[in-house]
Amino acid sequence: MRNKILIGPAGWSYKDWKGIVYPPDAGSKFDPLEYLANYFDTIEINSSFYGPPTPSTTKSWVNRVARNPDFVFTAKLHQVFTHERGKATDEDEKAFRKGMEPLADAGKLGALLLQFPWSFKNTDEERAYLMKLLSRFKDYRQVLEVRHSSWNTSAIYEMLEAKGVGICNIDQPLFSKSIKPSALTTSAVGYVRLHGRNYGSWFREKAPRDERYNYLYSPDELEPWIVRIREVAAETKETYVITNNHFRGKAVVNAIEIKSVLQEDPVRAPAPLVQEYPELSEIVNTDDSSGKEDEPSLFP
Numbered sequence: 521m522r523n524k525i526l527i528g529p530a531g532w533s534y535k536d537w538k539g540i541v542y543p544p545d546a547g548s549k550f551d552p553l554e555y556l557a558n559y560f561d562t563i564e565i566n567s568s569f570y571g572p573p574t575p576s577t578t579k580s581w582v583n584r585v586a587r588n589p590d591f592v593f594t595a596k597l598h599q600v601f602t603h604e605r606g607k608a609t610d611e612d613e614k615a616f617r618k619g620m621e622p623l624a625d626a627g628k629l630g631a632l633l634l635q636f637p638w639s640f641k642n643t644d645e646e647r648a649y650l651m652k653l654l655s656r657f658k659d660y661r662q663v664l665e666v667r668h669s670s671w672n673t674s675a676i677y678e679m680l681e682a683k684g685v686g687i688c689n690i691d692q693p694l695f696s697k698s699i700k701p702s703a704l705t706t707s708a709v710g711y712v713r714l715h716g717r718n719y720g721s722w723f724r725e726k727a728p729r730d731e732r733y734n735y736l737y738s739p740d741e742l743e744p745w746i747v748r749i750r751e752v753a754a755e756t757k758e759t760y761v762i763t764n765n766h767f768r769g770k771a772v773v774n775a776i777e778i779k780s781v782l783q784e785d786p787v788r789a790p791a792p793l794v795q796e797y798p799e800l801s802e803i804v805n806t807d808d809s810s811g812k813e814d815e816p817s818l819f820p
Contacts, residue, residue, distance in 0.1 A: 523710075523753040525590060526630070527779045528560035529771040531567065531765040534690045540796045541769040557585040559777065559788055562592050562630065564713075564762045569596040569635070572616040579622040592630040593623055594711075596761055597657070602636050605649055611770035613656065620660075630651070631709050632660040633688065638698065642670035652681055663688050663711040663760075669697045680706040681728060686756075689748060693717050710752035710759030714745065714774065734767035746781050773797050776804070 534553045538544065542552055554561060565581075567573065571583075585591040598616050600608045623629035634653065640646055654662060664680060664686035680687055685706040691714045692698060716735030737745075753759040761778060763771035770795055780803040781788045789804045 523756055524758045525749065525753050525761060525782060526562035526590075526758065527558075527565060527761040527775050527782070528556070528562040528564070528763075529766060530564040530762050531766060532556050532563055533567070534769075536764055536767065537772075539792060541772050541790055541793050543792055548702050549604065550716070551583060551584055552589065554584045556772075556791070557588045557591050557765045559772075559790065560779075561588065561590045562594060562760055564633065564760075564764075565593055565595040567762075568616070568619065569599050572612075572619040575618050577670075578619055581621055582626045582628050584802055591628070594631045594633055594663075594704070594762070595620060595623070595629060596633045596635055598714070600641075601653060603606055605646075606641075625659075630661065630758060631663045633658060633665060633711070635780075636667065638667040639686055640666060641668045641790050642676065659685070661707075661709055662686065663707075663709055663715065664741050665690060665711075667699055672702075677704065677706050684708075686688055686711050688713055689752065691715060691717070691745065698727035701744070701748065703751040704818040705752055705755040708736065708757040712745065712749055712752060712759070713761050714759045714761075714765060714771075716765035716770075718743075733765045734770070735765045736764070736770040739777065742777060743776075743782070744748055744773065746778065749778070749782065761780050769793055769796065773800065776800060780804075 537548060537552070542550065542555065553563070565573075581593070581778060588695050598612065600612050620632070634657075654664075655714055663686035667690065677687065684707050686709040687704045688711040689702045689704055690699065690712075694700060714737065716737070718732055718735045749759065749761055762774070763772050763775045763778070765774065772790070776787060776789045776793070777800070786803055786805045789800055794800045794804055
């Protein structure tokens with residue numbers, strides 16, 4: 521059976537997407553999550569990085585994507601475990617697990633992403649911390665994202681494989697000791713994340729958060745990643761491809777482009793997005809630019 525490749529953006533709640541990804545006249549009843557689930561089979565939950573969602577919230581997310589039976593979320597682990605190491609309490613873990621429970625119970629949690637910063641390096645102390653954290657959340661399908669090249673060793677990959685933990689293949693601005701693009705697999709779950717290549721703002725302390733992700737990949741830049749995605753998919757059962765360059769909907773543009781190339785066919789896309797990025801018109805089904813996304817006929 522062919523590997524499942526699920527493609528989608530990181531997050532869906534961005535004010536600057538109105539009129540670009542979402543209709544300009546979207547009212548208070550408009551649901552951006554339900555809307556995006558018409559075009560993608562996955563979205564990475566990034567709000568869980570800043571704080572655990574409540575069970576009622578995640579239960580509502582399950583209901584809001586119900587029209588697409590193939591839809592599966594991935595979620596980022598709360599930053600207290602990855603960026604504030606040593607500060608996490610049992611209550612933090614309990615709250616996070618409670619929030620994930622409705623997703624897991626519904627079969628809608630494809631993977632838990634443990635994203636560490638560039639400052640997290642492969643030292644004895646940090647490696648020991650990682651081992652404990654992986655054991656702490658071993659009942660989830662875990663994927664590890666590290667950004668420092670010190671983690672790029674066969675011993676680390678062998679350890680992850682032994683624990684059944686996936687490795688995240690990332691695209692990021694490459695500085696000294698940054699981990700480079702790859703097509704690695706260490707579990708049945710493949711994972712690819714594209715962060716953009718905004719060198720000017722990536723490590724700039726006072727750069728606005730959104731500005732770090734202000735980057736649109738060209739088709740030529742995406743091409744080697746298409747090759748890597750196929751290589752990852754050949755070795756795994758499910759592969760998640762997440763575009764995190766969210767500024768002004770650029771993540772959605774690149775996700776649509778990747779999906780079109782992998783499917784070797786035109787794909788559906790939000791009408792406002794095609795108007796904002798007319799280059800998409802060459803790879804989008806013409807009946808999707810009608811601006812009638814709310815009609816039931818457009819839902820699966």
